[in-house]
Amino acid sequence: MHILQLITKFYRSGAESLVYDISQILVEKGYKVTILALNKNENSLEEDNIKKNLESKGIKTLCFNSQRTHVQKIRHLVYEIKENHINLIHAHAYHPNKYGRIASFFSGVPTVVTYHSATNDWVNFRARTLEKILSLSIFKQKRVSVSKIPLNHYRNKISKNKEVFIIPNGVFVDKYKEEKSLEEVRRSLGLTKSDKMLLNVGRIVEAKNQKVLIKALAKLKEKGYRDIHLFIAGLKQNEDLFKELLDISQKSNLSSNVHFLGSRNDIGNLLQACDVFMFPSLNEAHPIALIEAAFCGKVILASSIEANINSFSQESVIFLKENHVDHIVESLENIFNDFNHYSSYGLKAKSEAENKYNIYKTVEKYENLYSGLL
Template sequence: MNQVRLLHIVGDSSFGGAAKIILQLAGTMRSEGWRVDLLTTNAVFRQAAEEHGIGTVDLDVIRREIRPLWDLLGLFRLYRFLRRERYTVVHTHTSKAGFVGRLAAWLARVPVILHTTHGFAFHERSSRAKCVFYSTLERMAAHWCDRIVSVSEFHRRWALELGICDGDKIVAIPNGIALGEPQSRIPASELRRGWGAREDDLIILSTGRLALEKGLEDLLKAASLLRRMGQRFRVVLAGDGPLRAQLERLAGDLALSGHVTFLGYREDIPDLLAACDLVVLPSLREGLSIALLEAMAAGKAIVATSIGSNVTVASQAEMALLVPPCDPRALSEAILRCAQDPALRTRLGNNARRVFESRYTEERMLKAYRQVYLGLLRTKRPRLTKSSVIPQIRAIQRVRRAQEIDLPGIVTIHQEAFSHFFLTQLGRVFLYRYYRLVLRYRAGILLVSEGSGGLDGFACGFADPEEFYALMRRRRRSFALPVLYAVFRRPSLASRIISGTRRVGQQASQRTVQACELASIAVSSGAGGRGVGKALVRAFLDEAWSSGAQHVSLDTDADANETANTLYQRSGFQFCRRYEKCKGRWMNEYIIHREDEEFRDAFHEKTANQY
């Protein structure tokens, strides 16, 4: 049996929040029967991987600093290694490893290449020259991979604004963590006393590496201002790193030695969170802070900086006080506000916990990554998805509303199911923007079927179709570039595009009351005959009726399409007419009325109750 082989490329990056995410990804796919290896030269990271049963590759080819000749040699060595080992999937992480790793994997013709940007090499406060330089490198590297994953929606939007890649190549999968519970039997009060805190001290906890980008100098300066304000407190720093000695000296210079405790690296973060009153994260840059998620999971009040990823998370509820980066005074004022208002701390903490549970769990993140892996394999290595290497879908797990993260998978299924259709010939970018428009349309209905192997089908349509087509006509500029590119590649498409544009205009002017259109439904080749199509039609009708529609209509090919026609007829759709859509292509039009289906449901229920 051919085994899927996955290599995570990290290089010499230190062990931190991103490393924990990578270990969870590796462990998840290892449990699927994949062979998973990790390329890292960091001793702590290697040890943690081995403890998790993950293979390690001892190859010193990527170092953080830029050294052109050494980097070129490292690239060549990595290329030779990948050519020899024949990995199925290469997943790169961090900026330097992402650039070198993607290029080496592309040159070695690795079938599936994806990259997770845990944060760019630049940030919101970087100079324009630095942003332009590094975004240009990211734009180059984007051509060497199949998918880019950002760990926050902020970084996905920023990547699109910078032109790093098109929307169909990048997807946001927010970081997620397991819900940690305190493990120590030591009461929180004893932990507090062990830190030198008095009973009425405000315990301020900050977790993470002691590095420049974490902004901890600003926290110590803010603590100095708090002391002058007469606030009783204890700052507890849990973490280690290159800035520790400097921070200890700064604490002494600010006369804070009696108010600050350095714990060093700790793994009992849930215990520390249970013992603190407030979490302060003064970072200058982050992808999506694991420390932030840990504080949210613990239901703690948070004071953090207003960097992009923090703003994205905090905008979902009143769950944190945000202050500008590099502003100790604003930081001290926010801390003081929390210290003087216990009700505010409780409210922030409760809201933070609710946001975490709805958006940032480890289960949600791992499921999304698994979906990306399997979707890319289905496209690039369909033979594997049909073999026992990839778990086959034996039953429908659920049909749910699509999210933006599902769009690449939907496009892949569309291309597979409708390979010779007109819209498919307009390319992935066009399809991505079309389905995204449906997703964002107020009455759009975009559903996906999700089995144990990821997405296996989708249904797309919209209530008030004339309004949707009018919206599509207004947004035609967003479709212009992919259409022009398609015409450049295939000039014969020009006449069909013109007629299609006219048809959209005609449909936009036709007013139909309480109507809904089922525009497309598709099932992946590996899920045929398992009831996926039937489940999608049933769920689509439920969505249509709940939107107020009184009938649903659809068109489908009349010839060589017996499976689809049978599905619609058995689902209750009535045949209306047969017509010629374009030369040589005949279509069947179907419709189903809400009152007819309600009558059928009532009849079946009554019949069932009699037996």
């Protein structure tokens, strides 16, 4: 079977990271896999590195020119499906889901559609109408939601009775084994043994709420915590927000305490090195970054949004009562004052992640859907 995985761009984001991982497993199981991105990544170096890594694992990669019109992309997509003898399309996220089903109609190749979005993709009339049309039975498809959150949006805006399967995101159990020693990683980040390292992994966008972390760090510094460093690893997707975060850091005299790492391919090393993983997101569908931190057995401080509290128990993750500066400061002080006690949360988080979010289970569920369409 030749499966076409359809994504937005070759970059490091939740949905795309899942695609890279499940594609690797599918190839190991004997499937032929091609990943096609509808648009170019503005960071060509990141795109090239991701593609080289995928191709080294036997995964073919294709990427469309971002300047092509909708019609041109659909025509090219249908051409690639026929030229590469694709048996099944698996589309991920809003735009790929649209293109995948339209191309499916013209090529006769069935589609698995996965909804990844934490926000409502169908707020306007045009988007709702198109999704209702693409959900008709004339399109041979199976629909998947990564959690109840995208599913509820679909139920409220598109259809209350069409079949949608829930398949949670998964992570490799051994993906984040230490590649470097803890001392080596911390030294490379400019940290001493006494420094406290807070880590946030996520794109620079409003929904990830990194602003509140910087403000909390400023308050901690005022209270005498001088050796705390916040590292933010993620694509600078919102340039205006990035400049605002830099400005807040500088005005709070935190230039030497707040570090923007950009998109990284060594998240495993960063996770192993950090003392506390910070996850104050305002919305998520099914938080891969949170799951990755749990697999590393980290102490996690997270917002009490639906996606987070549905993913882990209160015995595994320390959930904020309120996602505000004062509550983050109070929670971090509690952790620092009794770190041995709170480290037990990390051990429970790791056990829970291994039981619930092993990516091989995720792939098995998708395989069942693939078989049901062919």
